[in-house]
Amino acid sequence: GAVVSQHPSWVICKSGTSVKIECRSLDFQATTMFWYRQFPKQSLMLMATSNEGSKATYEQGVEKDKFLINHASLTLSTLTVTSAHPEDSSFYICSAGRDTGPNQPQHFGDGTRLSIL
């Protein structure tokens, strides 16, 4: 089956640090990837849609200068949390669909636990 890999799985860093999270589709090419944020015991909230070769589309209320997304290839999207603060601590998850077009199954990575001290 389709595999989406995220790295790192867990990061702890000091306030003010920038943190980069990678999302890779391992056995398929993904023109579109999605980034979600999940707080404990809550649902997944879509942050942005990452489009290969073009700018990401951010959801309302998500600061694009705070959460930088780069989708430079068909198998890699990165999310950089710039100047991270304790309130940015959360579980960040990416997803990708193997096939193009609407209503295709989304495959999720195992998430990145970000803890800002």
Add this chain to the structure above:
Amino acid sequence: QQQVKQSPQSLIVQKGGISIINCAYENTAFDYFPWYQQFPGKGPALLIAIRPDVSEKKEGRFTISFNKSAKQFSLHIMDSQPGDSATYFCAASSGSRLTFGEGTQLTVNP
């Protein structure tokens, strides 16, 4: 109109019992309804999905029932096992953008 309402928030069943989780939506443009299973510290994994042109889909112990007129769909887990203990999310989409329900924490007691 983009919301998907999920209930119950938590559910406890005995091993061998049936677990039932319900979801309701408002946006009639939704045309794809997947269910995801998430274990602690892991990303969601696709369980089963349905499109609105069918009323039921079964895969192993998992069944989705879909009521288009009521804009409701549900997940039934037959012969529930302790290994099924996880958080379950329903979702809906039109296009590629998923909207998730609030989640149901299922506990199956041995």
